[in-house]
Amino acid sequence: MKEEDYNDPWLRFSLTEAGKVAPSDDLKSNIMNQIQALEVENNGVMTPLPISKRWSGSFWMFGTAFLIMISLVFVFIFTEKSFFSTVINRMQFQMDLSFLSHTVKHALPELIWAIAILTPLLLLGILDRYFSRKKQWKP
Amino acid sequence: MEYSSEHEMVEKAIGGDLSAYGQLINQHQEMAFAIALRIVRLREDAEEITQDAFVKAWKNRHRYRGTAKFSTWLYRIVYNTAISKTRKVQLYSSEMDDEAIGQINFTSVQESMGQLAETERKQYLNEALNNLLPDDALVLNLFYLAENTVEEVGVITGWSQNNVKVRLHRARKRMYKALENILSSEVRSIL
Numbered sequence: 001m002k003e004e005d006y007n008d009p010w011l012r013f014s015l016t017e018a019g020k021v022a023p024s025d026d027l028k029s030n031i032m033n034q035i036q037a038l039e040v041e042n043n044g045v046m047t048p049l050p051i052s053k054r055w056s057g058s059f060w061m062f063g064t065a066f067l068i069m070i071s072l073v074f075v076f077i078f079t080e081k082s083f084f085s086t087v088i089n090r091m092q093f094q095m096d097l098s099f100l101s102h103t104v105k106h107a108l109p110e111l112i113w114a115i116a117i118l119t120p121l122l123l124l125g126i127l128d129r130y131f132s133r134k135k136q137w138k139p
Numbered sequence: 140m141e142y143s144s145e146h147e148m149v150e151k152a153i154g155g156d157l158s159a160y161g162q163l164i165n166q167h168q169e170m171a172f173a174i175a176l177r178i179v180r181l182r183e184d185a186e187e188i189t190q191d192a193f194v195k196a197w198k199n200r201h202r203y204r205g206t207a208k209f210s211t212w213l214y215r216i217v218y219n220t221a222i223s224k225t226r227k228v229q230l231y232s233s234e235m236d237d238e239a240i241g242q243i244n245f246t247s248v249q250e251s252m253g254q255l256a257e258t259e260r261k262q263y264l265n266e267a268l269n270n271l272l273p274d275d276a277l278v279l280n281l282f283y284l285a286e287n288t289v290e291e292v293g294v295i296t297g298w299s300q301n302n303v304k305v306r307l308h309r310a311r312k313r314m315y316k317a318l319e320n321i322l323s324s325e326v327r328s329i330l
Binding site: 001005006007008010011012014015016017018020021022023024027028030031032034035036038039 | 157160161164165168169172173176182185186189190193194197198245249252257260261264265268279280282283284289301304305307308311314
């Protein structure tokens with residue numbers, strides 16, 4: 001197709017002269033308000049912090065969590081037999097665990113172990129989120 | 140704050156600078172609104188779409204790679220938002236045969252329009268634009284008013300370059316036809 005078939009200087013001139021349409025005056029302020037509300041809702045920040053700063057909080061939190069987990073592994077290795085077996089035995093005396101299947105009963109020490117590990121991790125995750133939000137707040 | 144170039148302004152906005160983004164809104168809101176208006180026809184809807192598109196662009200600003208102009212990227216968001224809002228894209232592409240448009244004397248339309256007063260000319264042009272299919276009005280807006288190249292119109296709309304040229308060709312003919320109809324009805328009303 002030749003250029004003159006679709007490119008028409010007269011139409012260009014005429015449309016530039018007449019075809020402009022203006023939005024209402026408050027369009028921009030509406031957009032800005034919506035974005036500001038969105039920013040506060042999402043991060044509590046107007047200007048995001050640099051990546052290095054954003055990660056520093058998480059680094060220390062997850063570092064601590066990792067150390068706690070390693071310590072717990074050692075505790076688990078040395079005390080599993082005595083500690084968790086005692087816990088289960090006491091539970092069996094005090095509670096009726098007959099509703100649990102044999103497999104679940106057998107896996108109870110591991111389940112308790114998993115909960116013991118995951119709970120502090122989860123708490124640390126929540127705390128980390130809370131602190132990194134607070135850190136980023138720059139009104 | 141003043142920025143030395145649009146490139147700097149875009150970079151700042153992508154980095155999260157809201158005042159730079161505010162200036163980009165100033166620059167592009169009119170054309171973004173015009174694109175939305177050509178698709179949905181109603182001012183209220185077009186404003187809502189423009190607002191949504193600017194907010195979407197802000198949320199996804201990290202996805203802007205800088206390979207195309209910022210305006211091209213933004214107008215594509217406006218176009219997609221408008222299309223998904225109307226869900227009528229298939230209706231818009233209803234083709235009108237060139238034969239149905241008939242022969243048009245381009246020069247005669249241009250001369251007749253040239254004899255009109257400025258306000259009348261603007262009124263007729265807007266009336267003709269409003270009588271076009273949304274796709275036709277949109278492609279004329281993007282090419283003539285927003286001064287995008289054929290390639291950029293293709294990026295915004297997702298049409299191939301050849302398709303853009305064909306659509307521009309047809310839209311131009313239909314625009315002249317609409318103007319011709321308006322002019323002849325005016326002549327009839329005078330007589």
